[in-house]
Amino acid sequence: MSTPVLELSGISKRFGAVQALSDVDLRIDAGEVVALLGDNGAGKSTLVKVIAGAHAADGGRILWEGEPVSITRPGDAQRLGIATIYQDLALCDNLDIVANLFLGNEQMRLGTLDEVEMERKARELLDSLSVKIPSLRVPVASLSGGQRQIIAIARALLGEPKVVMLDEPTAALGVAQTAQVLDLIERLRDRGLGVILISHNMADVRAVADRAGVLRLGRNAGDFQVEETSYEEIVAAITGASDNPVARRNERVAASQTGDE
Amino acid sequence: MAAQQTPVAAENGTAEPQSPADPRLIVTRTSPAGLLAAGLRRLRGGELGPVPVIVGLIVIAAVFQSLHGRFLSPQNLSNLTVQVAAVGLMTTGVIMVLLLGEIDLSIGSVAGVSASITAVLAVRYGLPEWVAIAAAVAAGLAIGLLQGTIFAKVGVPAFVVTLAGLLGWQGLQLQLLGGDGTINVSDSGAIAALTQTYFVPAVGWFVAVVAVGSFALSTAFGERRRAAAGLTAKPVGEQLLRTALLAVPVFGAVAVFNQFKGVPLAFLIFVGFVVAFDLMLRKTRYGRMVFAVGGGAEAARRAGINVDLIRISVFGLASMLSALGGVILVSRSFSASLDTAAGEELMMAIAAAVIGGTSLFGGRGNAYSALLGGLVLGAITSGLYLLQMGTPVRYMITAVVLLVAVVLDAVSRRSRKAHARGG
Numbered sequence A: 001m002s003t004p005v006l007e008l009s010g011i012s013k014r015f016g017a018v019q020a021l022s023d024v025d026l027r028i029d030a031g032e033v034v035a036l037l038g039d040n041g042a043g044k045s046t047l048v049k050v051i052a053g054a055h056a057a058d059g060g061r062i063l064w065e066g067e068p069v070s071i072t073r074p075g076d077a078q079r080l081g082i083a084t085i086y087q088d089l090a091l092c093d094n095l096d097i098v099a100n101l102f103l104g105n106e107q108m109r110l111g112t113l114d115e116v117e118m119e120r121k122a123r124e125l126l127d128s129l130s131v132k133i134p135s136l137r138v139p140v141a142s143l144s145g146g147q148r149q150i151i152a153i154a155r156a157l158l159g160e161p162k163v164v165m166l167d168e169p170t171a172a173l174g175v176a177q178t179a180q181v182l183d184l185i186e187r188l189r190d191r192g193l194g195v196i197l198i199s200h201n202m203a204d205v206r207a208v209a210d211r212a213g214v215l216r217l218g219r220n221a222g223d224f225q226v227e228e229t230s231y232e233e234i235v236a237a238i239t240g241a242s243d244n245p246v247a248r249r250n251e252r253v254a255a256s257q258t259g260d261e
Numbered sequence B: 001m002a003a004q005q006t007p008v009a010a011e012n013g014t015a016e017p018q019s020p021a022d023p024r025l026i027v028t029r030t031s032p033a034g035l036l037a038a039g040l041r042r043l044r045g046g047e048l049g050p051v052p053v054i055v056g057l058i059v060i061a062a063v064f065q066s067l068h069g070r071f072l073s074p075q076n077l078s079n080l081t082v083q084v085a086a087v088g089l090m091t092t093g094v095i096m097v098l099l100l101g102e103i104d105l106s107i108g109s110v111a112g113v114s115a116s117i118t119a120v121l122a123v124r125y126g127l128p129e130w131v132a133i134a135a136a137v138a139a140g141l142a143i144g145l146l147q148g149t150i151f152a153k154v155g156v157p158a159f160v161v162t163l164a165g166l167l168g169w170q171g172l173q174l175q176l177l178g179g180d181g182t183i184n185v186s187d188s189g190a191i192a193a194l195t196q197t198y199f200v201p202a203v204g205w206f207v208a209v210v211a212v213g214s215f216a217l218s219t220a221f222g223e224r225r226r227a228a229a230g231l232t233a234k235p236v237g238e239q240l241l242r243t244a245l246l247a248v249p250v251f252g253a254v255a256v257f258n259q260f261k262g263v264p265l266a267f268l269i270f271v272g273f274v275v276a277f278d279l280m281l282r283k284t285r286y287g288r289m290v291f292a293v294g295g296g297a298e299a300a301r302r303a304g305i306n307v308d309l310i311r312i313s314v315f316g317l318a319s320m321l322s323a324l325g326g327v328i329l330v331s332r333s334f335s336a337s338l339d340t341a342a343g344e345e346l347m348m349a350i351a352a353a354v355i356g357g358t359s360l361f362g363g364r365g366n367a368y369s370a371l372l373g374g375l376v377l378g379a380i381t382s383g384l385y386l387l388q389m390g391t392p393v394r395y396m397i398t399a400v401v402l403l404v405a406v407v408l409d410a411v412s413r414r415s416r417k418a419h420a421r422g423g
């Protein structure tokens, strides 16, 4: 088996009295989409923030391409090649698409912003992702939720990362826009990037993820090949019991349907 | 008219050669009617730009001229521009703060402290006047950095920090001036020269030619680079129109100034700072960061921008410009007194920024607001003075103008939301 691009072992993180993560392991290969699943408060976002350097882990090891590394600041993760797309607050509403794409990383020419070069590259990048946006010079506030999410993802790709993490990228999106973002995730995988996808939507997960890692109450609660695993098994791992609300509801629905006939 | 707003798919007049434009994109056509239609579309979309304030300025000028024949005389216009310079510099600084979505209430007091430092050092301590000026401006910078640090690092709202500054620095001003209350400065030194210097006509024309020429050249080169890179470029007709729209007021102003004493240094300093800050805001990484912090501090932070540093530096710059405004006030009255910049200057500076078109909601605005807003308020002051109407009327009229500007700001913000044009 090849070396995973990113491997976490024994990660723990504590906020005051809350042990948000204890002894968590996670592995991502290049060209693989790993879904990170778990109920609300399971610790998914915390794990992503640890990897992104937004919160330093209290304990555990991080291996990057087989080498131990320490990630304590966002800059550390960016330098390694880890890009994070947060669900919200990723873009500046008053700036246009080009400015947002290059924010913090502007192209310069003769000591001034090189708007021409930035616009050209932005157009090239979006074309390469088959993203259609009418004009790159409108404030991003005028974009739809899906377009904004795509811009946020495209922004992360400018740094040519090897691992991309998306925290609930489709949570607020409609059907068509969700499909666009999922398409984009598949394109990232085809380019050989490792993708970590947090989602509560099992349909999305089944559509694009190769593997699913489940967290429950801050601990590992299963690691599944999505193809070979049933929906019920994953739900059981997320809720921690085969007798869970989802299963009970399914039984009830099934029972009432047979009763009707 | 509506036919001018054809989607590109129908007519390929200006579509980019590289990637076919999106059919949803409405493209401005090059014809005059097309430009006009685009302008109207932007107006309706809440992107009023400088149009309302320029119209307002013309109306104000017409009204006062009809009431008093000397309003548009070269002498009055020239004096007017010298009068707006001090508060105009303060406005330029406060615009930076407004772009962050914050406010600085201390700028009047900072100008007052700066005025007293200038006078005390130059007169009581007999230092060379330029040293006194430099020290006052440096003190302004230090005050701003201090206030900015308390705001950014400690997290006290800027409104409160600068409210403390409003009181505290005014106290320092009174302390410095001491019992006598007024310190007169020489009417022939470097301080006085700031507002007493006028340039011979040739200098004015030279400045105008350089300004308009560099605008035209940089526009032409910029658009050619865009076209070469396969991006939509402004057609030559529009470039010429824009240059003409700049050339008319610039050459017109120089012509008027030259009929009196020539271009005033004080106004040139003011306009110079406005142009410099405009370039800084639009063309540099620093300016981009200021807008980013104003539009979304958290997003800016995640993009790796040092938000605290931007905030501190902006407060520093704002106070520094206010201090320079204070020096100009000393220059105009040949003195620093207990009530130098202690009255309406703060209100007028903030009002001018908003009247000029900088949003109170952060992230939207430009340095030219200082010039346009300052001229509006200066014209009202000057006109009412000619009509021998005093401060009471002026305050009430200024309040109405300010209210109109704030209402326009709020309405255009709402309409931008409705037309999805950004916060």
Ligand SMILES: Nc1ncnc2c1ncn2[C@@H]1O[C@H](COP(=O)(O)OP(=O)(O)OP(=O)(O)O)[C@@H](O)[C@H]1O
Pocket: A015, A016, A018, A020, A038, A039, A040, A041, A042, A043, A044, A045, A046, A047
């Ligand atoms: N900055 C913080 N300070 C204190 N507690 C925190 C902080 N961030 C997260 N927590 C706690 O850590 C636990 C895990 O939170 P986390 O946000 O990682 O959950 P999640 O799996 O992303 O949930 P959701 O699906 O609702 O987004 C929760 O109990 C939360 O209250």
Ligand SMILES: [Mg+2]
Pocket: A044, A045, A046
């Ligand atoms: Mg979360």
